[in-house]
Amino acid sequence: MKKKLSVVKIGGNVIENQAELEKFIRLFSDLEGLKILVHGGGKLATQLASKLGVESKMVGGRRITNRETLDIITMVYAGLTNKNIVAKLQANHCNAIGLSGADADSIQAHKRPVKDIDFGFVGDLDGVNTKIISNLMDAGLTPVFCAMSHDGKGQLLNTNADTIASELAIGLGDKYMTTLYYCFEKPGVLMDVADDTSVVKHIDNKKYKELLSTGIIADGMLPKLENCFHALKNNVETVCLGNMSMLDKNNALYTTITL
Template sequence: MKPLVSVVKIGGNVIGNDTELATFLKRFAAIKGHKILVHGGGALATELAAKLGIPSKMVQGRRITDAQSLEVITMVYAGLTNKKIVAKLQANGCNAIGLSGTDANLIQAHKRPVTDIDYGFVGDIDGVATKTVSQLLKADLSPVFCALTHDGHGQLLNTNADTIAAELAIHMSRFYTTTLYYCFEKKGVLKDIDDENSVIEQLDNRSYTRYRAEGVVADGMIPKLDNCFHALERGVTKVCIGDTAMIADTQNKFTTITF
C-alpha cells in the first residue's frame, strides 16, 4: 500500500486574516502522515502593489504579471508570507521548510505563450522533482511552497497556486495515496454565494457543467474546479474544497469533487 500524503492549498483571504491563519496552521500541523502546503498571497500582493502605486490586473481569476508586479509578488510570496507561515508551523511542532519552485529545481515551468491574452511573466508547469520532494517528506519535513516557479533560464514566473497544488498532488500520486485539499474562506462550493450554508457537498463533471452554465460557478472558482477535475483524471485519489475546518477531525460540511 502506498503511504499517504495530503497536499493542502490555502487561499490569500485566509492568509490575510491572522486569526484564521493561526487556526488553519494549527490544524495543518495536526494532520497525520506526510503533508505539503501550497499558499498564495494574492490579496496581500495586491495591497502592497497599491501602496507602491502599481496597478493590479486580473482576467478570469488570473493575474496579469508584468515586471513590476513580479517583483512585488516575489517579495510577498517567497518572502514575508512564506517565512511567516513556516515560523508559525514550527511553533506548532511541524518541522516545515519554505520553498518555491526554483529551489532544488523542484517545479519546472515555461512562460505562458501569448494567445488572445498576454499574461506576462506567468508560468505553466512542465514537471515536478518528485524524488526530491519525497526525500524531504521522508526526512519528516513538510514542504511549504509559494506560488513561484522558474523557466530554467533564470526567469522567475508567477504560477497559480491552485495549479501548483494540483500538479504536486498529481506527480506525488505516483508514489503516494494523495488527497488534495483547497482551503479558503468559504465552507465549500456554494449554490448561493450569499448563503454560507448552501454547500454543494458532492460535485461531479455533469453537475459542474450545469452549474457553470447557470452561473452558479463563476469567476475564480472556475480555474479552481478545473484543477480539481484535472487532478482526479491524473491519479489523485480525493479532492476536497472548503474552509479550514475541512482538514480537521470535524463534521463540518465541505465539497468533495468526484468524476
C-alpha cells in the same frame, strides 16, 4: 500500500487575517500523515506595489507580471509570506521548509506565450520534481510552496497557486494516495450561494453535469471544479473544497469530489 499525502492550498482570505492564519496553522499542523502546503499572497503583493508606486494590472482575475511586479511578488510570496507561515508552523511543532519552485528544481515551468494578452513573467507548468519533494518528506520535512516556479534558465515565474497545488498532487500521485484540499472562504459548493449551510457534500461526474445544467456551478466556481476533475483524472484520489474547517476531522461540512 501507498502512504497518504495531503496537499493543501490556501488563499489570501486566510493569509491576510492573522487570527484566521493562526487557526489554519493549528489545523494544518494537526493533520496526520505526510502533507504539503501551497499558498498565494496576491492582496499583500498588491498592497506593497501600491506603496511602492507600482500599478497592479489584472485581466480576468490574472495578474499581469512585468519586471517590477515580479520583484514585488518574489519579496511577498517567497519572502515575507512564506517565511511567516514557516515560522508559525515551527511554533506548532510542524517541521516545515519554505520553498519556491526554483528551490531544488522542484517546480519547472515556461513563460506563458503571448496570444491575445501578454501576461509577462507568468509561468505555465511543465512538471514537478517528485523525487526531491519525496526526499524532503522522507526526511521529516513539510514543504511549504509559494506560488512561484522557474524556467531552468535563471528566470523566476509567477504561477497560479491552484495549479501548483493540483500539479503537485498529480505528480506525487504515483507514489502516494493523494488528497487535494482547496481552502477558500465558503464551506463548500453551495446549492444556494446566499446560504452557507446548503453545502453539496459529494460531487461525482454525474452530479457535476447536473449542477452545471442547472446553473448551480457557474462563474468563478467553474474553473475551480474543472481544475478538481483534471486532478482526479490524473492520479489524485480525492479533492475537497471548503473553508479551513474541513481539515478538522470532526467537521463534515465540506464538498468531497470524486470521479
